[in-house]
Amino acid sequence: xxxxxxxxxxxxxxxxxxxxxxxxxxxxxxxxxxxxxxxxxxxxxxxxxxxxxxxxxxxxxxxxxxxxxxxxxxxxxxxxxxxxxxxxxxxxxxxxxxxxxxxxxxxxxxxxxxxxxxxxxxxxxxxxxxxxxxxxxxxxxxxxxxxxxxxxxxxxxxxxxxxxxxxxxxxxxxxxxxxxxxxxxxxxxxxxxxxxxxxxxxxxxxxxxxxxxxxxxxxxxxxxxxxxxxxxxxxxxxxxxxxxxxxxxxxxxxxxxxxxxxxxxxxxxxxxxxxxxxxxxxxxxxxxxxxxxxxxxxxxxxxxxxxxxxxxxxxxxxxxxxxxxxxxxxxxxxxxxxxxxxxxxxxxxxxxxxxxxxxxxxx
Ligand SMILES: *Cc1c(COP(=O)(O)O)cnc(C)c1O
Numbered sequence: 156x157x158x159x160x161x162x163x164x165x166x167x168x169x170x171x172x173x174x175x176x177x178x179x180x181x182x183x184x185x186x187x188x189x190x191x192x193x194x195x196x197x198x199x200x201x202x203x204x205x206x207x208x209x210x211x212x213x214x215x216x217x218x219x220x221x222x223x224x225x226x227x228x229x230x231x232x233x234x235x236x237x238x239x240x241x242x243x244x245x246x247x248x249x250x251x252x253x254x255x256x257x258x259x260x261x262x263x264x265x266x267x268x269x270x271x272x273x274x275x276x277x278x279x280x281x282x283x284x285x286x287x288x289x290x291x292x293x294x295x296x297x298x299x300x301x302x303x304x305x306x307x308x309x310x311x312x313x314x315x316x317x318x319x320x321x322x323x324x325x326x327x328x329x330x331x332x333x334x335x336x337x338x339x340x341x342x343x344x345x346x347x348x349x350x351x352x353x354x355x356x357x358x359x360x361x362x363x364x365x366x367x368x369x370x371x372x373x374x375x376x377x378x379x380x381x382x383x384x385x386x387x388x389x390x391x392x393x394x395x396x397x398x399x400x401x402x403x404x405x406x407x408x409x410x411x412x413x414x415x416x417x418x419x420x421x422x423x424x425x426x427x428x429x430x431x432x433x434x435x436x437x438x439x440x441x442x443x444x445x446x447x448x449x450x451x452x453x454x455x456x457x458x459x460x461x462x463x464x465x466x467x468x469x470x471x472x473x474x475x476x477x478x479x480x481x482x483x484x485x486x487x488x489x490x491x492x493x494x495x496x497x498x499x500x501x502x503x504x505x506x507x508x509x510x511x512x513x514x515x516x517x518x
């Protein structure tokens with residue numbers, strides 16, 4: 156424990172220590188089972204219990220409506236960029252609306268364009284992706300197959316505070332980097348997805364929560380592994396799922412329910428953590444410059460620059476010496492990024508804030 160640093164990595168990212176400890180404790184043998192989860196059949200009774208608990212934890216936390224299905228898939232969030240468009244854009248003759256607020260949205264659009272017409276109904280390029288749009292800025296297509304947006308752009312650090320309103324058109328959301336960070340009402344969404352490695356578990360699992368009406372629209376001639384309906388009918392066990400990742404997701408859900416006390420409380424803590432950094436940035440007299448506009452700021456990925464790249468290098472080196480690690484901004488944006496997901500303790504953020512204060516005074 157003592158040699159753990161404060162890890163501000165954007166992903167794979169910090170996990171709750173109690174989760175790692177429980178996984179470690181049970182690595183050789185699940186209690187009463189006599190074998191590791193790593194060695195267990197995905198069709199064994201004990202793995203069935205694990206995946207069912209993982210699902211029921213998520214259903215409780217996210218208030219998932221009865222009719223929505225919870226799927227544990229592979230290929231990461233990036234595979235969903237293609238899978239969504241193959242299922243719901245290809246051959247429809249309709250356009251799909253995409254709200255473009257940063258790097259991940261751009262990648263989603265790239266794949267969707269292979270399958271049909273894409274309307275980028277808002278593009279934050281003008282402001283170098285430093286904000287999300289207001290509702291009245293969205294040029295929604297009345298006949299869109301779906302509307303896709305990225306609730307939190309991990310690289311730029313901009314986050315929607317509420318869902319865009321899209322009427323009867325299915326709302327599809329890449330929530331990879333802010334899922335489970337706050338309460339959501341899943342009935343608003345037809346499809347919500349995310350890679351697990353930011354806020355839910357290790358890499359290798361993607362969570363997809365999908366409505367009945369979208370399941371009914373899966374085209375009949377589709378490869379099995381792309382077929383949401385088939386995957387749902389088989390309870391994510393059509394082929395071998397990423398069992399260890401699902402096990403860790405189950406533990407993360409349990410941690411959120413039992414140790415944190417649910418997403419209302421998690422959200423309160425997340426706002427407090429992010430507030431510490433944004434307040435310091437705002438009060439720094441321009442020494443630290445936040446990338447995102449205040450009303451679009453992310454609670455998960457805080458992004459800022461210093462006056463020069465040299466100063467940023469010095470900042471990163473001194474931070475690292477204090478055990479404040481993985482703070483370098485994404486190569487496409489530069490600057491500094493602190494990813495402060497659910498599992499980053501308040502003490503880690505306080506330590507970063509204190510360091511930033513000291514660094515500013517000494518430079
Ligand atoms: C990390 C991330 C992705 C990509 O996830 P993979 O699992 O690596 O494909 C997509 N969208 C967002 C918002 C992300 O943060």
